[in-house]
Amino acid sequence: GENVEQHPSTLSVQEGDSAVIKCTYSDSASNYFPWYKQELGKRPQLIIDIRSNVGEKKDQRIAVTLNKTAKHFSLHITETQPEDSAVYFCAAGERGSTLGRLYFGRGTQLTVWP
Amino acid sequence: KAGVTQTPRYLIKTRGQQVTLSCSPISGHRSVSWYQQTPGQGLQFLFEYFSETQRNKGNFPGRFSGRQFSNSRSEMNVSTLELGDSALYLCASSLVGTGYSGNTIYFGEGSWLTVV
Numbered sequence: 001g002e003n004v005e006q007h008p009s010t011l012s013v014q015e016g017d018s019a020v021i022k023c024t025y026s027d028s029a030s031n032y033f034p035w036y037k038q039e040l041g042k043r044p045q046l047i048i049d050i051r052s053n054v055g056e057k058k059d060q061r062i063a064v065t066l067n068k069t070a071k072h073f074s075l076h077i078t079e080t081q082p083e084d085s086a087v088y089f090c091a092a093g094e095r096g097s098t099l100g101r102l103y104f105g106r107g108t109q110l111t112v113w114p
Numbered sequence: 115k116a117g118v119t120q121t122p123r124y125l126i127k128t129r130g131q132q133v134t135l136s137c138s139p140i141s142g143h144r145s146v147s148w149y150q151q152t153p154g155q156g157l158q159f160l161f162e163y164f165s166e167t168q169r170n171k172g173n174f175p176g177r178f179s180g181r182q183f184s185n186s187r188s189e190m191n192v193s194t195l196e197l198g199d200s201a202l203y204l205c206a207s208s209l210v211g212t213g214y215s216g217n218t219i220y221f222g223e224g225s226w227l228t229v230v
Contacts, residue, residue, distance in 0.1 A: 034218070034219070036221075042223070043204065043221040043222060043223045043224060044157070044204070044221045045221070046218060046219070046220070049218065089156075089157060091157075101147065101159050101162055101170050102157075102159070102219060103159070104149075104156055104157040104158075105156070106156045107156060107157075
């Protein structure tokens with residue numbers, strides 16, 4: 001099955017700086033890569049996703065890049081704010097009929113210091 | 115519209131007991147999947163249901179089971195509870211189209227299970 005590796009496990013940045021989280025995946029059949037943000041005690045919430053026919057996607061301060069050849073994708077957060085502090089999870093989705101399954105990375109605890 | 119609803123939100127059970135968790139997906143969503151979240155193992159896939167059929171199952175023992183009803187609501191059951199089953203159990207739903215994988219998955223708030 002798919003294996004998703006996520007780095008770093010913790011990340012501390014100063015408010016206003018950029019944060020980058022990187023993930024790699026193993027199954028070349030994966031073609032859907034969402035990122036979730038989970039605040040303490042809350043549900044994981046989708047913040048951005050990318051599909052394998054796209055190399056980059058941006059939504060305001062958040063961007064995701066995908067390199068299918070190298071099997072890695074990254075989350076970029078610019079102009080970080082204290083409310084960006086949370087655990088971020090990357091995931092990879094299977095192709096085919098099993099549409100509901102995602103393989104998750106272990107998460108990155110992002111702390112933004114004011 | 116309403117999001118994914120899970121009940122109960124918190125529960126405490128004793129080793130050896132069994133527990134049933136319930137999930138109501140977003141209206142119109144027909145796929146429901148379940149995940150276990152623990153600090154040590156992260157988010158792990160349990161199983162996925164679509165049109166009352168289990169389509170995929172993760173690497174969990176047979177004590178973990180589930181089902182889906184005709185209205186897409188789903189339940190999961192854990193029998194003979196062990197201390198290691200203490201976790202946040204997350205339900206997620208997605209709108210399933212045909213021929214394209216990668217439908218957005220939306221999570222519920224989860225059910226916090228503590229086994230003592």
